[in-house]
Amino acid sequence: MKIEPKSIKVRDIFEGYTDNGDDGVFAYGSKLAIRPAYQREFVYDTEQAEAVIHTILKGFPLNVMYWVKVGNDQYEVLDGQQRTLSVMQYLQHKFPITLDDKKYYWDALPDDKYNAIMNYDFMIYICEGNESEKLDWFKVVNIAGEKLTDQELRNSVYTGEWLSDAKRYFSKRNCVAKGLSDRYITGDPNRQELLEKALKGICDNQGIKDITEYMAAHKSDSDADELWQYFQDVIRWAEKIFPKYYSDMKGLDWCHLYNKYHSNSYNSSVMNTEVKRLHEDEDVQKTKGIYEYLLCKDFDPFAGRLLNLRAFDKRDKLAAYSKQDGICPICGQHFEFNEMEGDHIKPWSKGGHTTPDNCQMLCKDCNGKKTDKY
Ligand SMILES: [Zn+2]
Known part of the structure; x- marks a missing residue:
């Protein structure tokens, strides 16, 4: 990994500045992609952009920026895109700045101020290296600066057609x-x-x-x-x-569901009926789990956990406990109330509901060993 510090004047970077929208934003005599094609939109608001111009006018330093060398004398901005665009857009008449309560577009600035901008030096580190070196290093750089997402970082390294x-x-x-x-x-x-x-x-x-x-x-x-x-x-x-759309389908990990289940066959009209039925079942507390539940219930005995089924409340459990005299019906032993757990006598999957008459208390051990819990 080679990292070379360089100072480049705003006037040189502004040379040949073109904003081609979706096809990218270029500068520095076309040698620099400030924003490569299909990259992130400019997200600074004008207040932030104006702050960048004021920093420059005061002669204060901006944070170091990073460019990646992508070819012979060709670069992409890795870090500093928004600051660079702020300056370029100011010089392109996109917004005014306020000085002494007056608004100034670039062309109304007094010469000394205009020249202060054009002669300002951007401090840039130009980096060059193989892809894994760059990626490792960018992650560190990214801790400061304008945060890139992991995928934006990967995109800055694995460029190409x-x-x-x-x-x-x-x-x-x-x-x-x-x-x-x-x-x-x-x-x-x-x-x-x-x-x-x-x-x-x-x-x-x-x-x-x-x-x-x-x-x-x-x-x-x-x-x-x-x-x-x-x-x-x-x-x-x-x-x-799932031919009928429900809004709780949005945000599920559909790629994962596809990968895991797409080689099985399912009857879509049965799925439709089941999705509707489960949405109407008051014991189902997590409707987002319905889809995977239906995809795996035939071979996963614990599929019911995906639905976050309603549990018995304390009143139902106390009633069952006293009816059983504290005896676990499976092992026949006596337990304290807080050593036992509420259980569906008829499992939910076989039509049993979370109602008092379907509640029994099992000791934790027996409850843990039960296989048809759902
Ligand atoms: Zn027991």
Whole structure:
């Protein structure tokens, strides 16, 4: 890992500044991508941007910024994007600053102030190294500065055609992946959260431990079609198995559910009826658990735990305890009330409800050994 400190004047960075929207923001004679294509939106408000200009006018230092060398005399801003954009946008007439109660766009500034901005030195560390070195180091850098998400960090290292294509699908507010999955999967595409979820899912599906491993293996691919197809499969599978949409479907880990259960077959009309029935069952306290419960209940005897089933309240338990004279019906021994637990005589899965007549008290030992608890 090579890190080279450099001071570069604002006037040199402003040289050739172009804002191409989705296609990126460039400066420094086109040698610097301040914001690469499909990256995060500018999130400073004008108050923060104005504060940057005032810092410069006072001649105070801004924090060091970091650029990554991505090619021969080509760079990307890793840290300092928002500060750099604040200055560039001021020089592009995007907002005024207030001096002595008066508003000044850049072109109305007195010469000395204008020159103070143009001649101001940005302190920049330019770093160069292999991908894992960069990633390790960026994580440390990222502790200060404008926080990047883990996936933004990975994106700054594993650049290439694969990444550009992946971002096209996953990384804009109105991207196709967001449109497809919005009712199911949460995550801000701008902050690369949707891309991260898709990557996590495909890694899990292929038995790959770490997202960086996948990105390293695919960074030179000409497109990200595999990832995009996988993501579409996940959503279409969810729509197919549970044809009627419920709002509590949103935010579940659908990639995980797909990976774990998509090779089983399910009858979607049975699923529909069951989802509706479970939503109406007052004993089900966690409706978000309904979907996985239905996917695994036929082979997981403890599937009921996913539903956070209503437990007996103290009054029901005390009534059962006194009816049993404190005797556990399984082992026949006597216990104190607080050594026993409420249990459904007829399990919930067989139609038993959390009602007083269905309550019995078991000692903790016997209750723990019970297999048809749900
Ligand atoms: Zn017992």
